[in-house]
Amino acid sequence: MTAGKLQKQLEILAERDRHRLHMPGHKGRGLPLAALDFTEIPGSDNLHDPREIIADVQNDLAGLYGSVSAQLVVGGTTAGNMAALMAGAAPGEAVLVPVNSHRSVFSALALGRIEGRFITPVLDGTLGFPRELTVEQVEAALDRFPEVRGMILTTPTYYGTVSDTAALAECLHRRDKWLIVDEAHGAHLAFCPDYPRDAVASGADVVIQSSHKMLATYTQASLLHCCSRRIDPQRIARFLTMLESSSPSYLLMMAVENGVREAAQSGHTIFEGIAKRWDQTQKRQRAGTKLRLYAPPAAQPYDKSKWLWAVADGSGLAIAKKWRESFGVYCEIETAGYLLALTGMGTRTEDLDALDNAVAACQEPVPEPEACPVDPVPVAARFNQTVPLWQAFYEQRRQQCPLAACAGRIAARSVIPYPPGVPVLLPGDTITREMAGYLAGCLRRGETVIGADKDAGLEVLAV
Numbered sequence: 001m002t003a004g005k006l007q008k009q010l011e012i013l014a015e016r017d018r019h020r021l022h023m024p025g026h027k028g029r030g031l032p033l034a035a036l037d038f039t040e041i042p043g044s045d046n047l048h049d050p051r052e053i054i055a056d057v058q059n060d061l062a063g064l065y066g067s068v069s070a071q072l073v074v075g076g077t078t079a080g081n082m083a084a085l086m087a088g089a090a091p092g093e094a095v096l097v098p099v100n101s102h103r104s105v106f107s108a109l110a111l112g113r114i115e116g117r118f119i120t121p122v123l124d125g126t127l128g129f130p131r132e133l134t135v136e137q138v139e140a141a142l143d144r145f146p147e148v149r150g151m152i153l154t155t156p157t158y159y160g161t162v163s164d165t166a167a168l169a170e171c172l173h174r175r176d177k178w179l180i181v182d183e184a185h186g187a188h189l190a191f192c193p194d195y196p197r198d199a200v201a202s203g204a205d206v207v208i209q210s211s212h213k214m215l216a217t218y219t220q221a222s223l224l225h226c227c228s229r230r231i232d233p234q235r236i237a238r239f240l241t242m243l244e245s246s247s248p249s250y251l252l253m254m255a256v257e258n259g260v261r262e263a264a265q266s267g268h269t270i271f272e273g274i275a276k277r278w279d280q281t282q283k284r285q286r287a288g289t290k291l292r293l294y295a296p297p298a299a300q301p302y303d304k305s306k307w308l309w310a311v312a313d314g315s316g317l318a319i320a321k322k323w324r325e326s327f328g329v330y331c332e333i334e335t336a337g338y339l340l341a342l343t344g345m346g347t348r349t350e351d352l353d354a355l356d357n358a359v360a361a362c363q364e365p366v367p368e369p370e371a372c373p374v375d376p377v378p379v380a381a382r383f384n385q386t387v388p389l390w391q392a393f394y395e396q397r398r399q400q401c402p403l404a405a406c407a408g409r410i411a412a413r414s415v416i417p418y419p420p421g422v423p424v425l426l427p428g429d430t431i432t433r434e435m436a437g438y439l440a441g442c443l444r445r446g447e448t449v450i451g452a453d454k455d456a457g458l459e460v461l462a463v
């Protein structure tokens with residue numbers, strides 16, 4: 001990978017500063033990459049008030065994506081989503097929030113005392129997960145909640161499905177509302193003409209991308225784009241300063257720049273190759289087999305960097321174990337009903353060959369595939385807000401309640417099955433019998449559910 005401007009500058013500083021009597025404590029020695037790990041000194045600029053090299057790099061990155069301005073984010077899309085939402089809506093104001101949003105969106109509602117007006121996307125007809133939001137759904141929600149300042153949208157989803165961002169942006173802008181796009185899983189799209197159109201090109205107002213999820217950068221490195229003045233970029237920057245470390249990692253910032261430059265150069269070739277393999281795999285599929293590579297309904301655009309394998313007989317965990325132990329293939333998500341294999345800038349042909357072999361080894365015929373929903377949570381039962389989220393979040397009178405006795409109580413903290421890290425209960429929600437039963441089932445199967453415990457149950461409001 002060729003060095004970007006920030007890496008070159010850090011190399012100059014490393015050459016110059018032979019006796020570092022400034023932070024960090026490694027003084028450029030010992031750890032891998034320590035030589036390039038700097039703090040704010042003359043020549044390294046300051047992420048929280050960029051005027052020199054960081055401002056220059058951010059300008060270049062905005063140019064590569066076609067946005068008006070770009071901000072390096074070292075706290076991941078988690079921090080980017082929170083900063084954008086808190087800049088876009090003041091305490092007491094409302095925002096349209098799809099129920100499949102990432103937990104950071106709900107954190108922003110709590111910290112910013114913003115009211116969520118929830119909207120349920122179209123569910124996939126075969127697998128049941130929230131697939132996309134349509135203009136009709138958003139128009140109906142705007143008629144019902146005209147008070148919202150704007151909407152946040154996740155596209156592409158973890159599963160590769162996309163919404164028509166351009167049409168949604170137009171619909172929101174017509175009513176003078178903003179659109180923030182959580183493009184955590186789509187930092188590659190701008191460089192791949194045969195993939196779904198990216199959010200910056202589609203007219204979103206603010207776009208946040210986890211560079212680290214798809215590009216060759218370090219974990220936690222993200223990029224936030226402003227594309228209009230509907231949300232003030234300076235306000236977003238002020239929130240980022242509050243939400244992120246005052247000692248942001250230069251290694252992360254350097255990695256974003258290098259990774260984006262590389263993607264702009266060769267992302268097209270790499271992701272085109274991945275999409276071709278995805279197409280070939282689809283064509284080879286036979287009906288009645290255990291593993292099926294998911295495809296959206298005909299003619300819908302899809303992000304083919306995501307390989308979602310539905311497991312017809314619910315033996316996904318056993319298959320994942322076999323893939324790991326016999327083929328060295330590790331997936332992003334492993335569940336009984338599906339396995340999600342994610343590709344990225346670093347994916348090579350041999351990785352996809354290994355996946356092919358792993359799939360072939362488990363591809364038995366299944367007489368009658370059972371329905372194995374990706375997201376079996378009763379989506380409509382989610383977010384039954386009785387107390388405002390922020391109020392329940394700050395309420396000190398709380399207690400543990402066993403799952404069997406939870407129905408009718410009010411949740412005091414978020415409950416989040418992992419993966420994919422999307423909450424199913426928010427502070428302030430009345431817990432339904434259905435939800436308590438669903439969570440008990442997850443825990444019985446040994447799945448990770450943050451905020452729920454087999455014995456202690458859930459934290460609920462004591463009042």
Ligand SMILES: Cc1ncc(COP(=O)(O)O)c(C=O)c1O
Binds near residue numbers: 077078210421
């Ligand atoms: C849709 C979505 N948004 C935001 C995030 C958070 O991104 P990051 O890990 O960069 O903080 C994730 C993480 O998985 C995600 O799936």
